[in-house]
Amino acid sequence: MSEAWGELKARLEEIRDLGSAQKLFEWDQAVLLPEKGGRARAKAGATLEGVAHARLTDPEVGVLLGELEGDDSLPDDQKANVRITRREYDRATKVPPALVKEMAELQGISYQTWTKAKPKNDFKMMQPYLERLVELKKQEADAIGWEGERYDALIDVFEPDMTTAEVEKMFAELVDGLTPLAQSILNAAGEKPEFLTAPYEEDKQMAFSHWLCEQIGFDTKGGRLDQSPHPFTIQIGPGDVRQTTRTEPNTVLDSIFATLHETGHALYEQGLPEELEGLPAGTVSSLGLHESQSRMWENQVGRSRPFTEFMLPHLKDKFPKNLGSVSFEEFHRGANYPARTLIRVHADEVTYNLHVALRFELELAMFRGDLAVADLPGAWNDQMESFLGIRPETDSDGVLQDMHWSIGALGYFPTYTLGTLYSAAFFDKAEAELGSLDDDLKKGNGSRLLGWLHENVFRHAYLRAPKEIAEDIIGGPITAGPFLEYLRTKYSEIYDTEF
Ligand code: ZN
Numbered sequence: 393m394s395e396a397w398g399e400l401k402a403r404l405e406e407i408r409d410l411g412s413a414q415k416l417f418e419w420d421q422a423v424l425l426p427e428k429g430g431r432a433r434a435k436a437g438a439t440l441e442g443v444a445h446a447r448l449t450d451p452e453v454g455v456l457l458g459e460l461e462g463d464d465s466l467p468d469d470q471k472a473n474v475r476i477t478r479r480e481y482d483r484a485t486k487v488p489p490a491l492v493k494e495m496a497e498l499q500g501i502s503y504q505t506w507t508k509a510k511p512k513n514d515f516k517m518m519q520p521y522l523e524r525l526v527e528l529k530k531q532e533a534d535a536i537g538w539e540g541e542r543y544d545a546l547i548d549v550f551e552p553d554m555t556t557a558e559v560e561k562m563f564a565e566l567v568d569g570l571t572p573l574a575q576s577i578l579n580a581a582g583e584k585p586e587f588l589t590a591p592y593e594e595d596k597q598m599a600f601s602h603w604l605c606e607q608i609g610f611d612t613k614g615g616r617l618d619q620s621p622h623p624f625t626i627q628i629g630p631g632d633v634r635q636t637t638r639t640e641p642n643t644v645l646d647s648i649f650a651t652l653h654e655t656g657h658a659l660y661e662q663g664l665p666e667e668l669e670g671l672p673a674g675t676v677s678s679l680g681l682h683e684s685q686s687r688m689w690e691n692q693v694g695r696s697r698p699f700t701e702f703m704l705p706h707l708k709d710k711f712p713k714n715l716g717s718v719s720f721e722e723f724h725r726g727a728n729y730p731a732r733t734l735i736r737v738h739a740d741e742v743t744y745n746l747h748v749a750l751r752f753e754l755e756l757a758m759f760r761g762d763l764a765v766a767d768l769p770g771a772w773n774d775q776m777e778s779f780l781g782i783r784p785e786t787d788s789d790g791v792l793q794d795m796h797w798s799i800g801a802l803g804y805f806p807t808y809t810l811g812t813l814y815s816a817a818f819f820d821k822a823e824a825e826l827g828s829l830d831d832d833l834k835k836g837n838g839s840r841l842l843g844w845l846h847e848n849v850f851r852h853a854y855l856r857a858p859k860e861i862a863e864d865i866i867g868g869p870i871t872a873g874p875f876l877e878y879l880r881t882k883y884s885e886i887y888d889t890e891f
Pocket of ligand 1: 653657683686
């Protein structure tokens with residue numbers, strides 16, 4: 393082992409351990425922390441973050457990277473660690489401290505303002521903050537550097553190497569095919585099945601979720617499932633992957649599909665190669681790839697005919713009063729019931745990505761200077777009407793619904809759709825190679841699919857760029873085709889109509 397690598401590795405491990413403590417804080421805050429502890433915890437978190445930032449930006453790290461970048465004899469995993477650390481180091485050192493400080497303060501105030509502006513339906517309150525955030529994000533992008541266009545620098549944080557041009561093309565193709573398809577499916581949907589909204593005991597929902605995630609391969613010796621209002625998954629450290637789900641008193645499907653979604657994220661984290669453990673090359677490389685896993689277990693698996701057939705008898709056991717007389721056909725239709733909604737987080741599999749496309753188009757236009765922040769609410773409402781045929785009556789149900797923009801999280805939304813498109817393309821490929829998975833899923837057995845994911849996705853961790861991992865599986869750049877075809881086939885069968 394080269395001396396420089398040994399030194400860098402020790403530093404990376406220290407940064408990782410600080411990050412691990414921060415992540416435990418984050419999990420604790422969402423799951424256990426008493427309300428009054430929030431303020432002190434935020435301060436403790438900021439202290440840890442400051443220490444980790446100082447460790448990463450230590451000029452000695454730059455010196456070590458320079459030395460290691462010239463060393464061709466390094467093994468591939470070390471080369472990958474050097475490459476990823478260079479990315480992080482450059483991002484952390486190129487942005488001037490004054491800009492980092494102003495951004496952090498602005499994000500705090502802006503988020504606080506959003507929590508008041510949304511219930512008051514008052515976009516004007518948010519407008520000056522959004523205008524300044526967009527301005528600072530432009531400065532940040534320029535400091536980091538970009539080649540094609542500025543927005544590339546924003547996407548790159550979440551989706552290394554993906555460009556605006558590629559993402560724009562992907563959305564254009566998706567919107568083109570999905571807008572008319574969604575309209576026809578929505579028109580065919582009919583009445584909402586009654587069992588979808590009825591009282592379901594929440595402790596039984598949790599018991600079902602615990603059983604379900606283990607059933608499809610979640611290792612409870614290497615992780616936990618708990619409850620939080622916004623489900624999420626976080627890897628605290630090797631052997632400790634925590635996921636959360638939520639329950640609602642008047643529906644059961646929300647908790648089931650939230651659990652399947654988060655289990656998809658968790659299986660990926662648990663499946664990362666042990667030999668790369670704890671260093672940058674051993675992590676998940678992109679949000680899009682992460683989301684491909686959650687969406688696959690939630691939708692391609694969870695909402696499929698064979699898997700809903702597997703789940704129903706188990707659910708009938710738990711909830712005989714609500715589901716005793718529900719037929720399999722009714723249940724499967726209910727699990728795939730689409731509806732026009734103004735709110736993204738309530739959207740179904742058919743319409744969800746139109747909500748995302750709307751956000752992507754608007755934030756890109758805003759960032760390019762083609763759309764003034766002041767005109768955002770109107771542009772939002774027009775676009776919603778053209779995609780889904782419904783128009784928000786208030787900004788609370790429109791442009792103010794998500795918190796993302798209030799904290800300057802630009803470039804993040806596209807990863808949701810990228811994940812959706814990947815999930816459909818990957819699942820197709822898995823079945824092309826393994827044969828139909830229907831019989832496995834009818835028995836609730838995900839092991840062959842999981843084995844395929846290990847081989848094709850998990851094994852590569854961050855040794856390679858995410859785009860490369862995906863394109864190797866798909867055989868070229870991602871397109872909307874497989875996802876559109878998946879929806880068309882599934883809904884043609886459900887509603888017995890050719891879409
Ligand atoms: Zn997710």
